[in-house]
Amino acid sequence: MEKIDSRSEAEGAEFLILGGVPRGIKMSNVLHIVSVETVAHGVLKIAWDDQYEGIVDLRAIIARGKIFSCLQDPDHFRTVRVESYGHSIYWGEEGNEELDFGCDRLREMAEEQASD
Numbered sequence: 001m002e003k004i005d006s007r008s009e010a011e012g013a014e015f016l017i018l019g020g021v022p023r024g025i026k027m028s029n030v031l032h033i034v035s036v037e038t039v040a041h042g043v044l045k046i047a048w049d050d051q052y053e054g055i056v057d058l059r060a061i062i063a064r065g066k067i068f069s070c071l072q073d074p075d076h077f078r079t080v081r082v083e084s085y086g087h088s089i090y091w092g093e094e095g096n097e098e099l100d101f102g103c104d105r106l107r108e109m110a111e112e113q114a115s116d
Helices: 066-072 103-115
Strands: 006-010 013-018 033-040 043-048 053-057 088-093 096-102
Touching: 033 088, 043 103, 053 103, 066 096, 096 103
Parallel strands: none
Antiparallel strands: 006 013, 033 043, 043 053, 088 096
């Protein structure tokens, strides 16, 4: 495998570019979940760090199969939490999650469902 090592000048600073992303550049457009609350069984209100708030209806997903059976209990569904870095929501104990949904996919779902 050949290592690609290209250098470029950006505003007077030199950056090593590997895979197209300058090293040392902080990606500021990475979303994080800041809060989640249960609206109804299977439905969540989620807020992201870019001030967007959306409703995500998970009822069709929960009804699909065994993996989601733990979420069919309304009391358990209400125990949803935001992962400490805001990358996902989960049920269970952090580090030993029963089930989780990622930040980016939840955002896609919120936007898709809002446009329906």
